[in-house]
Every structure is written in C-alpha cells, then in structure tokens.
Amino acid sequence: MRHGQWFVVLGGLKRAMRCGLLFTILGTWVVACGNDVELPNAYHVGYLQQPGEITLSDEADGTRVSWQIASRDNVAGFVISFTDSTGSEDTRQIDDPQASSYLAVDVDIVAGTAVQVWAVDASDFYGPRSTSVMVAGSEEEE
Amino acid sequence: MYRIYLMVLLTLAMPAWAAAEDMDGEFALRPREVSRKQAMGLSAVFPGLGQLATGHRQRGTAMVVAEVGFIVVWLTSHADYNTQKEQFDAERVRYSAWAEGGSFAGADASWLRLQQKKNDLDGSHSRRVLFGALSGALYGYGLLDALLWEGGRMVKEEGVGLAPRPTGLAVVYRF
Numbered sequence: 001m002r003h004g005q006w007f008v009v010l011g012g013l014k015r016a017m018r019c020g021l022l023f024t025i026l027g028t029w030v031v032a033c034g035n036d037v038e039l040p041n042a043y044h045v046g047y048l049q050q051p052g053e054i055t056l057s058d059e060a061d062g063t064r065v066s067w068q069i070a071s072r073d074n075v076a077g078f079v080i081s082f083t084d085s086t087g088s089e090d091t092r093q094i095d096d097p098q099a100s101s102y103l104a105v106d107v108d109i110v111a112g113t114a115v116q117v118w119a120v121d122a123s124d125f126y127g128p129r130s131t132s133v134m135v136a137g138s139e140e141e142e
Numbered sequence: 143m144y145r146i147y148l149m150v151l152l153t154l155a156m157p158a159w160a161a162a163e164d165m166d167g168e169f170a171l172r173p174r175e176v177s178r179k180q181a182m183g184l185s186a187v188f189p190g191l192g193q194l195a196t197g198h199r200q201r202g203t204a205m206v207v208a209e210v211g212f213i214v215v216w217l218t219s220h221a222d223y224n225t226q227k228e229q230f231d232a233e234r235v236r237y238s239a240w241a242e243g244g245s246f247a248g249a250d251a252s253w254l255r256l257q258q259k260k261n262d263l264d265g266s267h268s269r270r271v272l273f274g275a276l277s278g279a280l281y282g283y284g285l286l287d288a289l290l291w292e293g294g295r296m297v298k299e300e301g302v303g304l305a306p307r308p309t310g311l312a313v314v315y316r317f
Contacts, residue, residue: 017283
C-alpha cells in the first residue's frame, strides 16, 4: 500500500514536471522578446522643415527663386541648388533664416536646369531637399 | 564546443563497449543494472545520457539531439548578437556624426540602417535567451527525470555497438 502511494506521488510529480517545462518555455519566450538595446533619439525627423512651392521668375538682373516653408525653427539659412542636364551642381547659400527668395545673378540657368532649396541650421546640417523644379525652355532655344 | 561533442560520443560509446565480453571466442552479453545515482550522474554530464543508460533509448536520443541543437543555436545566436551589437554601435556613431555638418538624407539613410540592425539584434537576443533557457530547462528536466526514475531496470542490450576483439574492434549487433 505504501509503495502504491509513492507511485501516485511520483506520477503527479512527473505531470507537474512536464507542466513546469511548458511554462518555462512560454515564460522564457515572453521574457526573450524584450529589447535590451535602444535606438538613439531620431534628431533628424522634423528638425528642419522641407521648403515647398518653389517658383522661378525671370527678372531684369537674373532669375528669382522663391519658396515657402512651414516652420523656421532651427533654420539658420537656406541653400539653393542649380543642377544642369549633365548633373553638375552649383549651390548658393544665404545665411538669413527669414529669407523666402533668392535672386540668381551669377548662375548660368538654362532650359533643363533643376532647382532645389533646403534649409540649413547653425551646425551646417542640411534639411530635406525640396522637390526639383525644372527651368522651362523657350521656343527659340528649342 | 568540440569537447562537448567528443564527450558525448565517448559517453555514448562506452556502455556498448563495456557491455560485450569475449568468452571463449564468442560474444556474450551481460545485462547490467543502472542505479538512480548513476543515471543522475550521466544526466548531469549531458541530458539524455541517463535515459539512454536506463534503456529509454528513444527519449534519451531525443534529449541528446535536442540539447545539442539548443546549444548550437544558443551559441550561434550569441555570436551573431555580439557581431550585430558591434555593427549597431558603429552605425549609431555614424548617425550621431551626421548631426554636425551632415544632411537629412544621410542621417535618414543611417537611421534606416540603424533600425534594421536593431531588428536583427532583437532577433538574435530573443533566440539566444530562448535557446539558452531551453537548454537549461532540458538539463533540469533530464536530471529530474533521472531522479524520479524507478530504478533497477535492466539495460536493454540491443542494437549496433563496438566491441574489443583480440584482432581489433568489431561491430556487434545485439538482439
């Protein structure tokens, strides 16, 4: 009788052991999914706004590039880029955070030249570039 | 790692080696009893060995194979984690460097790489913790299984094994 009682106890222990193993696996899986390495702060997201509404207008002295920007926070100036059809890029920087246009007088702007504008902060970090605006060609040039 | 493999192979080979005796040129089998302490000792050396020694071949083999698999995945994941951690730290330094005189495009590309490496790192971390714990759990299960074994069972002398002969080694099939 005593031997039979021991057998029952051992059988219960075996079942408990298997249940314990299953709970260990499940518990470990939950614990294992935790992160132990964190990403740094994404400083570049939303730090400088992207200029938009880029327009080009011909003036007597040259071509005027105008733009709009949603927020001028962290802006120390702007960079205006002129890229010709060969891929050669010419840039001009203005250190005025309130600027909204630039008169290009010493830049060779021809049909097919792509113009982009982006903001820059005090540490010379460049914000996201605006979409490219192409200089339209005249009928004589074509 | 190779020491573990060697130890497992030697331990698996030893019972078959010792069980066969050469009597007047003929093979004879001598059944042995395995005590609970011996089974626990073998399970402490490597999970499944105690079960193999007590005649639970299927369970013992499954435990040995599972433990070896868990250890391999655990060590591989741990090595992957260390490599990916170095790459993650290097990319974090590059990302921080873009703040001074860099550009949004460069910082954004670096940020995307950083996120990818973070995902890889999390995967390796999860695998190494999971399989390390599984290895430990299986080790504990093997010990408890040997502890709760009723004991005194005769070893089943079946299957293929090696046996010493005057002329060298012989492959013996027991049935």
